[in-house]
Amino acid sequence: MPDRSAKQLDATLAASAFQKQWFADLRRHVFDERQPYALVQADVPFELFDLLEVPAVSNQWWAAIIAAKRQAPAYLDAMSADGYHDGLCRYCSLGYASTRYRDVQEPPWGGLPTPRLLCARLTCDCIHRVFSLWAEAFGSELFEIDHPGASELPPRWWELGRHRWRELVEPHRLAFVASTLERLVERLEAISGRRLEREALRQRLEMVNQQEEVFDAVRRLIATAPEVPVRMTEQISNVMATQWVRGTEWALAHARAFHDEVKHRVEQGIAACPGERARLMWVGAGLWHDTDFYTAFEESHRAVFVWSMYLAFGPDGYIRYGLDDPMAALASRTASFNEYLHNPPWAAEWIVQQARDHRIDAALVLRPRSMKPAGTGRLFIERALEEAGIAVLPIEGDVVDARAWDASAARATVKSFLEARVIS
Amino acid sequence: MNAVISWPSVPVEIVRAAGLRPIFVRSGPEGTAATPVADEHLEPGIFPGRLRHLVDAALNGRLDNAACIILPRTSDPDYKTFLYLREFQRRGSARSLPPTILFDLLQSEGPDVRAYDAERMKALFEELSSASGRRASLDDLRVEIARTNAARSAVRRLVALRHVVPRIKGSEVLPLLSAFWQLPPNDYVQLAAEAADDIAQRPPLDGPRVLLAGAPVDGSALHAEIESHGAIVVEEVGPWGSGAAGDDVDSVGDPLLALADKYRRDASGPRTPVGAMRDSISRMLIGIDAVVVSLPVEDTAFGWDYPALRDLLQTRRIPHACLRGDLSDHDRLNTLIGAAEARHA
Numbered sequence: 001m002p003d004r005s006a007k008q009l010d011a012t013l014a015a016s017a018f019q020k021q022w023f024a025d026l027r028r029h030v031f032d033e034r035q036p037y038a039l040v041q042a043d044v045p046f047e048l049f050d051l052l053e054v055p056a057v058s059n060q061w062w063a064a065i066i067a068a069k070r071q072a073p074a075y076l077d078a079m080s081a082d083g084y085h086d087g088l089c090r091y092c093s094l095g096y097a098s099t100r101y102r103d104v105q106e107p108p109w110g111g112l113p114t115p116r117l118l119c120a121r122l123t124c125d126c127i128h129r130v131f132s133l134w135a136e137a138f139g140s141e142l143f144e145i146d147h148p149g150a151s152e153l154p155p156r157w158w159e160l161g162r163h164r165w166r167e168l169v170e171p172h173r174l175a176f177v178a179s180t181l182e183r184l185v186e187r188l189e190a191i192s193g194r195r196l197e198r199e200a201l202r203q204r205l206e207m208v209n210q211q212e213e214v215f216d217a218v219r220r221l222i223a224t225a226p227e228v229p230v231r232m233t234e235q236i237s238n239v240m241a242t243q244w245v246r247g248t249e250w251a252l253a254h255a256r257a258f259h260d261e262v263k264h265r266v267e268q269g270i271a272a273c274p275g276e277r278a279r280l281m282w283v284g285a286g287l288w289h290d291t292d293f294y295t296a297f298e299e300s301h302r303a304v305f306v307w308s309m310y311l312a313f314g315p316d317g318y319i320r321y322g323l324d325d326p327m328a329a330l331a332s333r334t335a336s337f338n339e340y341l342h343n344p345p346w347a348a349e350w351i352v353q354q355a356r357d358h359r360i361d362a363a364l365v366l367r368p369r370s371m372k373p374a375g376t377g378r379l380f381i382e383r384a385l386e387e388a389g390i391a392v393l394p395i396e397g398d399v400v401d402a403r404a405w406d407a408s409a410a411r412a413t414v415k416s417f418l419e420a421r422v423i424s
Numbered sequence: 425m426n427a428v429i430s431w432p433s434v435p436v437e438i439v440r441a442a443g444l445r446p447i448f449v450r451s452g453p454e455g456t457a458a459t460p461v462a463d464e465h466l467e468p469g470i471f472p473g474r475l476r477h478l479v480d481a482a483l484n485g486r487l488d489n490a491a492c493i494i495l496p497r498t499s500d501p502d503y504k505t506f507l508y509l510r511e512f513q514r515r516g517s518a519r520s521l522p523p524t525i526l527f528d529l530l531q532s533e534g535p536d537v538r539a540y541d542a543e544r545m546k547a548l549f550e551e552l553s554s555a556s557g558r559r560a561s562l563d564d565l566r567v568e569i570a571r572t573n574a575a576r577s578a579v580r581r582l583v584a585l586r587h588v589v590p591r592i593k594g595s596e597v598l599p600l601l602s603a604f605w606q607l608p609p610n611d612y613v614q615l616a617a618e619a620a621d622d623i624a625q626r627p628p629l630d631g632p633r634v635l636l637a638g639a640p641v642d643g644s645a646l647h648a649e650i651e652s653h654g655a656i657v658v659e660e661v662g663p664w665g666s667g668a669a670g671d672d673v674d675s676v677g678d679p680l681l682a683l684a685d686k687y688r689r690d691a692s693g694p695r696t697p698v699g700a701m702r703d704s705i706s707r708m709l710i711g712i713d714a715v716v717v718s719l720p721v722e723d724t725a726f727g728w729d730y731p732a733l734r735d736l737l738q739t740r741r742i743p744h745a746c747l748r749g750d751l752s753d754h755d756r757l758n759t760l761i762g763a764a765e766a767r768h769a
Contacts, residue, residue, distance in 0.1 A: 083731040085719055085748050087469070122532055125500045125694035129728035132698045146532040148540070149497045149506070172543060179536045343504065344511035372470045372724050376504045379467055380511065 005292065008272060009265075011258040012234045015241035018250070023109050026055055036116030036191050039095070039134070041127065043337040044119050044145060045181060045330050047204050047247055052188040052196055056119075057112065058244055060285075063094040065108050067288035067400035074104050076401055089126050090370045090401045091285065096134040114138050116191055119184065121145040123338045124374075143187055145180050148173045150339050157336075157346050158316040158353070165320050165332040178331035202326040208247035209319050214255040215239060216315035221262050222306065223358045227271035228279065230262050232305035233294050234272075236286060239311045246318070273304035278422045279359055281307040281390075283351060283381060284366025285374065289402035296411050301418050307358045309341060316340075316350070342377045348384035355390050362391040362422045364414065369398040391421040425491035425556055430478055430505065432605045432663040433498040433691035434527050435683045437568040437673065438549050440608075443558035444491055448605055449478040450642045465508065472722050474642055475505045482509055488520040492555040494548075496527040498693045501722070525551050531688055531695045541684035549680065565679045571609035572673070578616035579604050579669035582623070586658050586666070588711060590633070591626040594657025594665070595647035602642075602664040629656050632713035632764035636660035637705055637733065638746075639718055639726045640692055649752045650716055653761040659708045661701075663692045694725030701729060706736070714764030715744040718751055743767065 007013055029035040038049055042060040049056035066072050072094055078101035079093070080086060098107050115138060120131040122144055135142035152170050154160060160168050169177075185196050222228055222235070238258040242251040265271075280297075282305055287293050297303035317340055320329040339346050355363060363385050368375045382392045393414065397405050427444040439446045451457075451473030459473075462480035471479075481487050495506040506526045512518035528544045530537045553560050582600055585591050600619055604612055634655045636646065640662020647657045659666050670690040674682040689700075709715075715737055719727050730746060737744045743763035745756045 083734055083746070085723070085727045085730070087721060087723060088727045089724065122695070123500075125725040126728060128532065128695065129698055129725055133728060144532050144534060146530045146534060146537060148530060149503045149526050149528045151526045151528070153507075153510070172540070172547075176536060176540050180534060183535060339507075343507045345514060367467075372722070375467050376470055376500075377507075379465060380508075 005295075007234060009230060009234050009238070009258070009261050011254065011261050012237045014257070015238045015254065018254070019241050019244075020109065022245070023057075026057065027110055027113055029055075030113040037113070038117040038119055039112065039115040039140075040118070041092075041120040041123075041131075043121050043123070043334065045334055046244065047201065047208065047330065048181065048185055048188060048196070049119075050245065050248065051200055051204060052185070052192045052194050054116065054188050054192050056244075057115075059092060059095045059120075061240065061244060062098075062112065063091055063400050064286070064288040066094055066098055067402070068291065069108050070289065070402070071098075071105060071108065072289060072400045073403050075101055076403065078104050087370060087372070089124065089130070089372070091368075091374075091399050092124070092127060092371075093130045094400050096130055096137065099134060099137045115140050117141050117143055117187065119143045119145070121147050121334070121337070123147045124372075141187075143184055145177070145184065145334070147338070148176055148335070150336055153339060153343075153346055155345065156349065156353075157340060158350055161316060161333075162319045163321050165322075165329065169332050169335045173335050174328060174331055177335045178327050181327055181331055181334070198326060201330075202323045204247040205320060205323050205326050205329060207252055209321065211242060211246055211252045211255045212315045212319045214252070214259050215311060216319075218255075218259050218262050219311055219315060221259075221266050222311075225266045225271075226269075227274065227276045228304050228306045229265040229270060229272060231272045231295060232282060232308050233291050236308060236310045239314060243314065273298040273302060276302050276304045278303035278361045278418060279306045280304065281351075281355055281358065281360045281363045282366070283309070283363055283385075284368065285371070285399045286310070287366075287397060287405075288399055290405060290407055293407070293410065297414060297418060300415065301423060303362075303418050303422070307354060307360060312354050313341070342374055344377055344380040347377050348380045351381055352384050352388045352390075355385060355388065360390055362393065362418070364393050364395050366399070367394045367396040369396060369404065370401065371399070391417070393417040393421075426489075427552065427555075428478070428487055428490045428493045430475060430493075430495045430502050431498060431693065432668075433496045433529055433687055433693060434494050435545065435548075435687055436605060437565060437572050437679075437683060438545065439494075439552060440572075441560045441565040441568040442549065442552035443556040443560065444552060446606060447490070449474050449481070452477065452643070465512075469721055471501050471505065472720065475501055479505060479508065482518055482521055483512065485520065487522065490522045492523045492525055492552065493521070494525045494527055494552075496529050496691070498529055498531060498691050498695050500694070500724070523551075523555055525555075529684075529687055529691060531691060531697060533697055537688070538681075538684065541688050542678075542681045545680040545684045545687075562679055566675055568609075569673045569675045569679055569682070573675065575604055575607075575609040575612040575616070576669035576672055578613045578620070581620045582616055583666045583669070585620060585623045586656075589628045590656050590658050591628055592623045593629065593647070593651050594634075594636070594660065595644040595651050597623075598644040598647055598660075598665050601666065601668045604668045605663075631656045632761060632768035633658045633711055634761075634764065635705075635708050635712045635715045637708075637715055637717050638730070639694075639720055639723050640664065641718060646716070646718060646747075646751050649754075650757060650761070653757050655714065655761045655764060659712070661692065661705065661708075663690075667692055698729065702732070705733065709736075709740060709742065712742060713768040714760050715742055716757070716760065717744060717746040719746060719748045720751065721749045741767075
């Protein structure tokens with residue numbers, strides 16, 4: 001049985017090394033060369049920042065780093081002691097806590113330098129408040145991208161997104177988001193002193209398409225291989241390292257290297273968990289404070305996590321063909337992220353389709369403790385999966401807050417579930 | 425014909441101009457009435473009582489005769505409820521539900537928001553006219569704006585009778601103020617004037633003055649609880665009390681743009697910009713002896729404002745209590761009002 005904690009792919013090690021070096025370079029550029037950078041929500045268009053040479057750090061990525069290094073509890077305790085109640089979202093605010101309570105402990109990798117700009121889409125009700133507080137704590141500017149609500153949600157969105165993306169988003173929403181992105185470009189141009197060339201944006205989005213096409217091929221390899229060739233955690237490491245710098249030469253090259261390694265493993269019959277008996281999917285954001293959870297059932301039950309949204313959402317959520325108006329294409333991707341991933345009917349029908357494509361036996365669905373808006377739509381998803389014949393186990397937990405997480409109890413619950421409903 | 429509305433950030437002027445009667449869904453007297461059918465579909469701890477009531481009524485067929493259901497984008501749970509109701513209709517579990525409309529009012533301060541909101545106001549006007557079958561004109565809308573402005577004036581007179589020298593308790597005046605949203609404006613003007621004439625004859629009330637901050641409450645139960653300790657709630661955050669009226673809507677220019685400006689600025693909820701909320705509370709604190717901060721279990725937004733509010737209150741030496749979950753914490757309220765009485769004296 002493969003070592004549960006060891007990385008099985010060379011690409012994973014390369015991805016981790018790249019991220020660490022990227023962040024070290026960022027700190028050097030900011031401190032030594034006074035280069036501006038931005039702190040942003042994961043769903044903003046990173047391409048605009050990169051093209052205007054204002055590097056962007058993802059709030060969710062930073063929160064995951066803190067959680068993975070087991071540093072979240074100290075920051076979250078400080079936040080609670082300061083009067084922020086425990087029902088408030090911890091995922092989106094952990095980065096803020098690491099800034100406001102910076103004296104609590106030494107942050108990972110030297111910590112975040114002061115950004116020139118913060119940028120967030122106003123999806124959940126808390127985002128405006130968290131980012132306003134964070135911007136105040138840094139003394140930095142905040143740029144907000146408001147989130148108009150969707151009234152029309154045509155079925156099977158993932159089939160429309162690539163070629164018929166104008167049909168996915170109502171015209172008034174598309175125009176509003178595109179206009180807001182134009183304003184963002186104006187701010188970034190003012191900060192960087194550079195001009196955004198539309199042709200450069202179009203080329204970057206074409207590169208993003210190529211990268212996501214590679215991920216699509218990886219997804220097919222994983223879905224169709226007799227046994228899953230790459231662990232879900234390593235899928236996430238490789239995908240997210242590239243998504244944060246998507247459309248760059250490194251990202252495309254790394255996506256291809258990842259693909260080639262997975263393909264080689266499939267051709268050689270190498271499985272992440274040889275003799276797999278149960279194929280699992282994880283629905284929700286990752287348990288960043290306990291990623292060992294995802295390999296905990298391999299040895300005992302030959303149960304292996306095959307799917308998470310992180311790889312699958314790349315090709316289905318990002319590819320946009322027909323780039324004559326690249327800003328509109330970018331806006332069409334940006335406008336409905338939350339609806340794709342959380343809300344009825346879009347989230348449930350996509351996840352069921354993914355489960356079928358990946359021959360999933362059982363789904364573990366996160367019931368987030370504090371990310372309440374991300375918890376909406378969950379009952380629709382759970383019921384749709386069960387109706388499709390896929391056993392569902394809800395897992396209550398927080399993606400960054402380990403304080404109330406009983407790792408042993410959670411593993412015992414999953415094992416009982418596997419024995420009772422999945423592995424006959 | 426009734427338009428069932430989930431929160432008063434939907435312009436009643438447009439609803440009435442379209443020939444519909446606005447009916448607002450609220451939590452009920454104690455906010456705890458059972459909603460068993462809704463509870464099967466709504467995740468716990470996310471949706472406030474008013475939305476659970478709305479979904480329960482929708483799935484039980486109690487809204488089938490309404491002309492439409494309107495949910496504003498001014499909170500995430502309202503938006504999600506819109507998506508859920510649409511899904512129930514699509515899946516056939518609420519086949520006879522009337523048209524469900526999202527009123528996509530944005531409240532951020534970006535330069536494109538104003539025009540977007542005006543456009544959404546126009547779309548709402550057209551959708552409601554379609555739902556009612558009455559083709560209202562912009563002049564019809566101007567008439568409704570003028571009528572509603574008169575009702576706002578009546579609200580302001582009532583509000584003046586609870587400030588500075590209060591002559592009516594908060595628990596008593598809240599129903600009078602919140603009726604602004606539902607009564608026909610002409611009726612409201614008359615009834616509110618009669619009430620104000622009566623209240624003006626009353627002697628001033630003694631007792632510490634309390635501001636109710638945090639998440640807006642849509643009933644008077646917490647007011648009554650606070651006032652059972654001898655205090656008087658003279659102000660609260662939210663649209664159901666002193667905030668019901670606000671300033672008049674400009675009736676001279678483009679009525680849709682004027683309504684967009686008014687409701688974007690005055691809509692009170694979790695997406696109200698933090699700067700506007702801070703300014704508003706800072707103004708409310710004048711003459712206040714104590715503050716009760718209400719943070720119900722489903723709160724995702726107002727809790728972020730609490731530490732800054734606490735620091736402000738400490739600076740101004742105003743005692744406060746933060747009620748989380750259990751909004752009838754008798755002992756804490758007793759202690760708070762004791763401190764407020766000392767300050768009031």
